[in-house]
Amino acid sequence: MATPRALILRAPGTNSDEETALAWQLAGADPETLHVGRVLELPSRLDDYQILTIPGGFSYGDDLGAGVVFAARLNQALGDALTRFRDRGGLILGICNGFQVLVRAGLLPGRSGVGNATLTNNDRGRYESRWSRLAPKPGRTPFLADDTPIDLPVAHGEGKFLTDPQTLQTLQEAGQVVLTYVDESGHPTDAFPANPNGSMGGVAGLCDPTGQIFGLMPHPERNIDPLHHPKWTRRGPGTEGDGLRIFRNAVEALKA
Amino acid sequence: MLWHLSISPHLHQPDRVGARIAAEAIDLGLNGPWTVSAARGFLIQGQATHEQLAEVAARLLADPVAEIWSLQPAGSSPATLSGTLVHVFPKTGVTDAEAETALTLLTDLGLKLDAIRTIKTYQIDGPAHLISTLISRLLRNDAVEQSIIGPLPFDRLATGKSYTFSLITLPIRTLDDASLLHLSKSGHLHLSLAEMKTIQAHFSEIGRDPTDCELETLAQTWSEHCSHKTLRGKIDYEGEQIDNLLKQTIFKATKDLNLDWLVSVFEDNAGVVRFDDEVDICFKVETHNHPSAIDPYGGANTGLGGVIRDPMGTGLGAKPICNTDVFCVAPPDYPFEALPENVLHPKRILQGVVAGVRDYGNRMGIPTINGALVVDPGYLANPLVFCGTIGVLPRGMSSKSVAPGDRIVAIGGRTGLDGIHGATFSSTELTAQSQIDSGASVQIGNAITQKKVLDVVLQARDRGLYRSITDCGAGGFSSAVGEMGANLGASVELSRAPLKYDGLSYTEIWISEAQERMVLAVPPQHWSALKALCESEQVEATDLGEFVDTGRLHLTYHGETVADLSMHLLHEGRPPVVRKATRPPILASAVPLPECQDYTPDLKAILQTWDVASKEWIVRQYDHENQARSVIKALVGNESDGPGDASVVRPVYGSNRGLAVSCGINPRYGRLDPYAMACCVIDEAVRNCVAVGADPGRIAILDNFCWGNCERPETLGSLVEAALACRDMALAYKTPFISGKDSLNNEYTHEGQSLAIPPTLLISAMGQVPDVTKCVTMDLKEPGNLLWIVGQTGNHLGGSHWLLVHGRSGGFVPEVDLEAGPPLYRAIFAAIQAGLVRSCHDLSEGGLAVALAEMALAGGFGVDVSLRDVPCADEAAEDAVLLFSESPTRLIVECKPENANELAAIFAEIPVGRLGEVTAEPRVTIRGLGKSEVLSAPVAELKADWQRPLKW
Structure with missing residues (x-):
């Protein structure tokens, strides 16, 4: 397959679109950024792409809650187009605010018969910017291909995954909990600061039942270069940032 | 119909807002016990039914898992709650961004609505006599909010007043001096008598009285905030005539340096x-x-x-x-x-x-x-x-340029009553009355509006759709248009400005400091393209008028002239301010040193001072990684919580050329010796940049002077001294000033007494890093590595943190040796470039002891060092001085043992001494001149002390 085309969908208040496009480019995709207005006017524009990304930021100012307005706009005009996009094999990635949008829009966890899930205020009650260690669970989503832990920064005030215990268990059993905050020994944790927001089950990222829709609170696009890592002056720069793998996995899955 | 949608945390979720308010009340001395429950919500006015609103509440406005909601007609009493019910909501006319978003979205979804306001509702149990204090101190900000105790007593949202045009002229030609001053004061113009008389003379000459709008425009443009009349005015300094302090010191240094x-x-x-x-x-x-x-x-x-x-x-x-x-x-x-x-x-x-x-x-x-x-x-x-x-x-x-015929285009936020008189307000002293008077001068921000403006500006710039751009800051349109059209002329129709609500007079439109607005000069042929671009990004753009080649500022409101001023009067007509300045006394005296064997408690006390203590509480609330440019973060080290000297970013994606950003500030020195203080803070800003790897030959700095009332000769004298220091340092270090700003009159008058701030100069620095892969951080890297101190230590305890924690005054303020800095910084740069430096940290507040402790707690290792080889002046050869002196131009460097000779060669011409080495055992041990231990503590203990004060 030719170079996959990645659409970065920005709304008023989106602010991580430029570095997200850069990450897709480094990963071998052909990125393009469009204002959501252009796609709402003409939903068939989605047909030109194999990857859709909703990047981080404060879409519509987080007014009414993080991701709420963006999700309402998508559902209002694009609900069918998004389903079509997934059904023809397209990959959807939501980062931080984008993850909040996908949850609010019902695309994640996206399983019928489970209870409501949300991303809500961090346990500590404020915005938190720090680096986290994450354990990926490969096999379920093309975005994650191995189980080597990855370091990524988080930066959010509303990133705590909250649901009822039954729903969490259902999602875990279905393999949809594909990214968790882990402690130094590599185990999922609820404890601050390894878990920066108090997410249940250490949930940092989820995929839908097909694995094609993936959302995560940490920012893979902010660790695409070895010098992004906070400790490179101690241990020497590695070869590439951990976050780039997520983008490259998706591109390689589409090319395969 | 007016509905109140109230949204609370779900019963099994913590009420963080309520708990925070209860805790803050105690912090503020309001002894409880307090129980506070908090709800957010919306007042929704329109024809939408309960059923429709309930549907959007459940689906959109409340979180389906974390929150519960109730929808009642406004004014209903809540059923079962105890305590006092308090509602807080924005005053009429104050920007309410979330409510605007809700109105737009719900209207788009087909609901019939007139207006929405956000509202916060509290249920408070606590001592009844303190509740009104709690409300005014914690719940309500009088400048922008109102509160109501009990059920809401209205069933419609208040709307602003409407406005009927009537041109106001002020008959100033006949006023005597006292009346002129009275007019200046009562109209919040803050113009001096000389300035009022200049305006009076001008209007007498042209045979008419000014309109209120003309007088306001002059007051804004001539304000201290906009024209910096003190720093640019004439000063008689101890008999020496200074025509323009800024031009003769800071500007001149930059000009003389003539850097390409x-x-x-x-x-x-x-x-x-x-x-x-x-x-x-x-x-x-x-x-x-x-x-x-x-x-x-x-x-x-x-x-x-x-x-x-x-x-x-x-x-x-x-x-x-x-x-x-x-x-x-x-x-x-x-x-x-x-x-x-x-x-x-x-x-x-x-x-x-x-x-x-x-x-x-x-x-x-x-x-x-x-x-x-x-x-x-x-x-x-x-x-x-x-x-x-x-x-x-x-x-x-x-x-940029402006050509006759260019359209004057405003983009971004709408104009409202927020921020009327900000420029003149900020140029005067505060009083207890300020809190009450100045409600309108506090502005309300909406970052997303500005993000949208930025999205438009960058695209329009790259498409060449405008010829000039400036921001609407202090003075609003009056400053932006006045400045852009200064050499030409401008004609503006004020009624075209989009307003947040009715009721603004033409003058209020002109001087409003409503946020998130930019003014562009747009060639007429590009106006339609610009407008289309703005529409596609949901940004409002308005053609307000045009730049004209008349030399006049002509304002109309629905076609009626409301101001017609010559640009010359506006920009050149202000009478020069002539001030007298006297040299401030330099406060310096020797401090007796205590007989002491163990300085560990002193170090621990300094680590717990606010200035030195960890700022992690602040840093972690800021998204400091956005844009993925960060190479060296503000917090560094083993656990990413050590205090870095400067942050480094890469401005261009794909390039490893970097920019180090740092600052220097110290009001304690400023009180004692403003000249020495200014030298020190410039040195500190430069030193911080150099410590991470910036090229000392490519550092640019900015000044921000914050001073008290400069009508007092000794206050102005201290400003003159600081400006002279800026000149001397810039020339000696070849470090140019590129921009600056001053804020004078930082005083508060209370019961006839004036409380002034200490002379405060902030120096901000940006230094260029040729290759960020060479950058270093301040955390210790490896046991066995050697530690060096670079730079000379003097007996500089004046204004030091050591004296601060002992509650003592006196001492000699650190003085910068103008000759010593440049070669020392070049040597550090060379060593870092050569890859010989494993860590590097500047010495500032708390001196050597604090710097070593910080390096240790950031790296998670210990140090075993001696003061014996610290290069110092004779009068500094005392343990206390070597540990805590705040002499400038000093750094600590860590290197691998095998690189020691190479490093020594680079440092051959500068004062350098070997301190000791990094140890695996996490303990800070310092031996004094007498070879016995004078300081020893586990790193974990020091770190806990250092982190405690701001662990909020």
């Missing part, structure tokens, strides 16, 4: 320097002190929002890539009962300003990467809030 990498300095909204072959970099730092004293959150929020617009309005528009912030406040544990009337508690101020910066920077997607916190009782009534923004500008876009 300076692009545009002291001309535009920010100073511009060359970065690489493709881009220039610009930097501006502003203060927002008075608004932050009244409304910490709103003041700091719009302070950062305002300075972000400076790079956006520099050249043809720069993209902001990072922010800085520095706060000066009184001790956050200041006794509540000792607060002067209507002065906010320092802890509340600090929490408010941090939240204000956080919410603007994070929302715009601009990382806040460097800053400082300075705590001194002198800032009790006058907190200082400095915000800075660095922007990237493609080369060749640093200049």
Whole structure:
């Protein structure tokens, strides 16, 4: 397959679109950024792409809650187009605010018969910017291909995954909990600061039942270069940032 | 119908807002016990039914898992709750962004609505006699909010007044001096008698009286805030005549240096320097002190929002890539009962300003990467809030022009009553009355509106759709249009300006400081393209008029002339300010040193001072990684919590050329010797940049002077001394000033007494790093590595933290040796470039002892060092002095043992001494001149002390 085309969908208040496009480019995709207005006017524009990304930021100012307005706009005009996009094999990635949008829009966890899930205020009650260690669970989503832990920064005030215990268990059993905050020994944790927001089950990222829709609170696009890592002056720069793998996995899955 | 949708945390979720308020009440001395429950909500007015609203409440407005909601007609009494019911909501006319978003979305979904307001509702149990204090101190900000106790007593949302045009002229030609001064004061013009008389003479000459709008325009343009009349005025300094202090000191140094990498300095909204072959970099730092004293959150929020617009309005528009912030406040544990009337508690101020910066920077997607916190009782009534923004500008876009016929186009936010008289308010002293009078001068920010404006500006710039751009800051349209059209002339129809609500007079439209607005000069042929671009990004754009070749500023309202001023009068007509300045006494005396064997308690006390203590509480609230440019973070080390000297970002994706950002500030020195203070803070800003790997030959600096009332000769004298120091340092270090700003009259008058801030000069620095892969951080890296001190230690305890924690005064303020710095910094740069430096840390507050402790706690290793070989002056050869002196131009360097000889060769010509080595055991051990231990403590203990004060 030719170079996959990645659409970065920005709304008023989106602010991580430029570095997200850069990450897709480094990963071998052909990125393009469009204002959501252009796609709402003409939903068939989605047909030109194999990857859709909703990047981080404060879409519509987080007014009414993080991701709420963006999700309402998508559902209002694009609900069918998004389903079509997934059904023809397209990959959807939501980062931080984008993850909040996908949850609010019902695309994640996206399983019928489970209870409501949300991303809500961090346990500590404020915005938190720090680096986290994450354990990926490969096999379920093309975005994650191995189980080597990855370091990524988080930066959010509303990133705590909250649901009822039954729903969490259902999602875990279905393999949809594909990214968790882990402690130094590599185990999922609820404890601050390894878990920066108090997410249940250490949930940092989820995929839908097909694995094609993936959302995560940490920012893979902010660790695409070895010098992004906070400790490179101690241990020497590695070869590439951990976050780039997520983008490259998706591109390689589409090319395969 | 008016509905009240009330949204609370779900029963099994914690009520964090309520708990925080209860805790803060105790912090403020309001002894409880308190139980507070908090709900957010909306007042929704329109024809929508209960059923329709319930559906959107469940689906959109409330979180389906974390929250519960109730929908009642406004005014219904809640059923079962105990305690006092309090509602807080924005005053009529105040920007309410979330409500606007809700109105737009719900209207688009087909609901029939007229208006929405946000509302916060509290249920409070606690001592009844303290409830009104709790409401006014914690729940309601009088400047922008109102509160109601009990059920809401209305069933419609209030609307603003309407406005009927009537031209106001002020008969000033016949007024005597006393009446002129009275008019200046009652009209909040803050013009001096000489200025009022100049205006009177002008209008007498042209045979008519001025309109209110003309007088306001002159007052805005001639304000201290906009024209810097003190620093640019004539000063009689001890018999020496200074015609223009800024021009003769700071500007002149930059001009004399004549460096080929300076692009545009002291001309535009920010100073511009060359970065690489493709881009220039610009930097501006502003203060927002008075608004932050009244409304910490709103003041700091719009302070950062305002300075972000400076790079956006520099050249043809720069993209902001990072922010800085520095706060000066009184001790956050200041006794509540000792607060002067209507002065906010320092802890509340600090929490408010941090939240204000956080919410603007994070929302715009601009990382806040460097800053400082300075705590001194002198800032009790006058907190200082400095915000800075660095922007990237493609080369060749640093200049702009305006041509006759260009359209005057305003883009961004709408104009409202927020921020009337900000420029004149900020140029005067605060009083207890200020909190009451100045409601309208506090502005409200909306970062997303500004993000949208930025999205438009960068696209329009690259498509060449405008010829010039500037921001609407202090003075609003009057300053923006007045400045852009200064050499030409401008004609504006004020009724075209889009308003937030009815009721604004033509003058209010003209001087409103409503946020998030930019003014562009658009060639007529590009107007339709620009308008289409703005529509596609949901940004409002309005053609207000045109630039005309008349030399006049002509304003109309629905076609009626409301102002017709000559640009010459506006920009050149202000009578020069002539001030007298006297040399301030230099306070210096020797301090007796105690007989002491163990300085560990001294170190621990200094680590717990506000200025030195960890700022992690602040840094982690800022998104400092956004834009993925960060290479060296503000917090560094083994656990990413050590205090880095400067942050480094990469302005251009794909390039490893970097920019180090740092600052220097020290009011304690300022009190004792303003000249020495200014030298020290410049040295500190430079030193911090060099410590991470910046090229000392490519550091540009900015000044922000915050002073007291300069009508007092000794206060102005201290400003003159600081400016002279800036000149001397810039020339000696070949470090140019590229931009600056002053904020004078930082005083608070209370019961006839004036409380002034200490002389405060913030120096912000940006240094270029040729290759960021060479950067170093300050955390210790490896046991067995050697530690060196670079630079000479003198007996400099004046204004030191060591004396501060002992509650003593006296001492000699650190003095910069102008000859010593440049070769020392070049040597550090060479050593870092050669890859010989494993860690490097500057010595500042608390001296050598604190620097070593910080390196240890950041790296998670210990040190075993001796003071014996510390290069020092004879009078400094005492353990206490070597440990705690704050002599400038000193750093600690860590190197691998095998690199020691090579490093020594690089340092051959500068004072350097071997301290000792890094140890695996995490303990700081320092041996004195007598070879016995004078300080010893486990690193974990020092770290806990250092982290404790701001662990909020």
